[in-house]
Amino acid sequence: MxxxxxxxxxxxxxDSEPQHARAALRVLNRHDANADYDYCSSFIGSSTKVFTQDIMKRFPLSISLEDLLEEMNLEKKKILKEEGYxxxxxxxxxxxxxxxxxxxxxxxxxxxxxxxxxxxxxxxxxxxxxxxxxxxxxxxxxxxxxxxxxxxxxxxxxxxxxxxxxxxxxxxxxxxxxxxxxxxxxxxxxxxxxxxxxxxxxxxxxxxxxxxxxxxxxxxLGKPVMIADTKRLFIRELEPKDIKEIYQIYKDPDIRQYIPDIDDYLEEEMKKQEAYIKNVYSFYGYGMWGIFSKTSKKLIGKCGIENLEVDGKNEIVLSYLLDTNHWGYGYALECCRAVFTYAKEELDIKRIVAVIDKKNTRSQNTAKNLGMTIEKEIPYKGHDCYLYSIQLD
CATH class of the missing domain: 3.40.50.1000 (HAD superfamily/HAD-like)
Incomplete structure (x- = not known):
């Protein structure tokens, strides 16, 4: 916590580092020390004392360390008085x-x-x-x-x-x-x-x-981040231990017909998902998250947003899948609305699209109920699809 x-x-x-560098250069110039901004900036994050100690070793100055440190601090105060914070x-x-x-x-x-x-x-x-x-x-x-x-x-x-x-x-x-x-x-x-x-x-x-x-x-700490808490669901980042449950959902032929990139071998799919969990969440701050039932506490699907190329353009794409046992109860609408809220309020994302197979009428109805509209028909990974979009105002 x-x-x-x-x-x-x-x-x-x-934003004081430029002031500190100017102060140092003024002092060094007065003592005929040939220093530049890059030299001064190499000590950003360290103390003025460490900086002045290096100056004394690098330049032949006719001044003591204590006097140089005092002169440096006085020059910083002078510039601060001139320019303010x-x-x-x-x-x-x-x-x-x-x-x-x-x-x-x-x-x-x-x-x-x-x-x-x-x-x-x-x-x-x-x-x-x-x-x-x-x-x-x-x-x-x-x-x-x-x-x-x-x-x-x-x-x-x-x-x-x-x-x-x-x-x-x-x-x-x-x-x-x-x-x-x-x-x-x-x-x-x-x-x-x-x-x-x-x-x-x-x-x-x-x-x-x-x-x-x-x-x-x-x-x-290697802990999953909670994304949303809805009436019947909670949505959080996935953990490696969730992967086997996800794979069982993937195995359903009713789901696989709309998802082209699922590996047939569990070990290979687990490796891909583990790499995804390790790298994507921390890099983007979002990705595909797990959907969990509040009643059973079990994983029932995935939802989220991803950066993908769609029809030659980089887009933020909404995706989701649910165990077929949970179809027809409004879970897709509930989790996608939570994703939209998170995207707007936490990530300041303005536009989201969805690529939906023309045969997938369930997902098309969900997109319409979310307020998404069809932009055009597109081919996508060997499927004939509709491109839906929404502006999150």
Whole structure:
């Protein structure tokens, strides 16, 4: 269960990395050190102290480490006074949503305690954070895990209850070393950061809420994400243990006549489905999910949306199948409506299509009852089909 989210500050809450780089370059230019922006950005995510230590080794400066560090910090303050704080779009709303959802929040930053304190006060977000952790509070800065381990201790949570948000290579490596799932924020102003240690990459915080972080945590622990809970059904991501039940549904000839790509051998089909479960959910955030009866608790089919090429165009395609014992009771309509709701509210998807065999009158009636309309007739994988579509307004 998600209990806490730990944020980096620079590059995640405020877009400060360009300011820090300009401050460093001003100082280095004054001391005739031939450095560039790429050199400065290579230390994003680490502390100013580590940065200045490298400068002293690399350049022949006639200044002490302590004086250089002081001069660097003064220059950062000067630029901040000139330009103010550049807050990342959507981050304040996200912080408030998480706080009001009962999620404990912390900052674990390579900035100094004073810089962190001044930032949260200036942005009027201090009250939302339980703890403010600086690299000054630990022995080793990022990419060491010390800052995050201290944050876990102060928050009273485990790595299995927490998600980190980072924009830097060092930060994502620190999260991984601490055993905490990490969301890598792709900040274009943070340089060319290697975020391969992150569990998932994110381009914007706009529209994100606690459910997004809950899903990241579930997937990192190998647990299926719950998609919808309807009157008679619940829909969730599939697990490898569900595959044998799915295959039994596939074996029904009434179902196979409309599904062209089912392997005849259980072992081969299981391998394909296991690869699908491992890769597709985490990459897209959606796929084909399992349909379970609330009464029997058993898997009775699959439904969901997938990225497929249809008639030469990339589309988001609705698909479903149900055990024939559950045909004729409105389950298809119930689960597909839940899929549409999830696609619109959680994924912000605007258009969904369905490719339906011209002989499959049951599915055609379901599509019409869902509000989908026929666009045209198309050939699809050796079948004559109708292309249905709907705009999710």
């Amino acid at each position: 998600l209990k806490a989210v730990i944020f980096d500050m620079d590059g995640v809450i405020i 550049a807050i990342i779009e959507g981050i304040t709303d996200l912080i408030k949503k998480l706080y009001h959802a009962g999620i404990r929040l912390a900052i674990a930053s390579s900035s100094s305690p004073t810089e962190i304190e001044n930032t949260v006060k200036a942005l009027h977000i201090k009250k939302y954070f339980t703890k403010l952790i600086s690299c000054a509070h630990v022995e080793h800065p990022k990419p060491a895990p010390d800052s995050f381990l201290l944050a876990l201790k102060e928050l009273g949570v485990s790595p299995q209850e927490t998600v980190v948000v980072e924009d830097s290579c060092f930060g994502s490596q620190a999260a991984k070393a601490a055993g905490i799932p990490c969301v890598g924020y792709l900040n274009p102003h943070s340089g060319n950061q290697d975020l391969s240690a992150a569990n998932v990459l994110l381009e914007s915080f706009v529209g994100i809420d606690e459910r997004f972080f809950h899903n990241i945590l579930c997937r990192s």
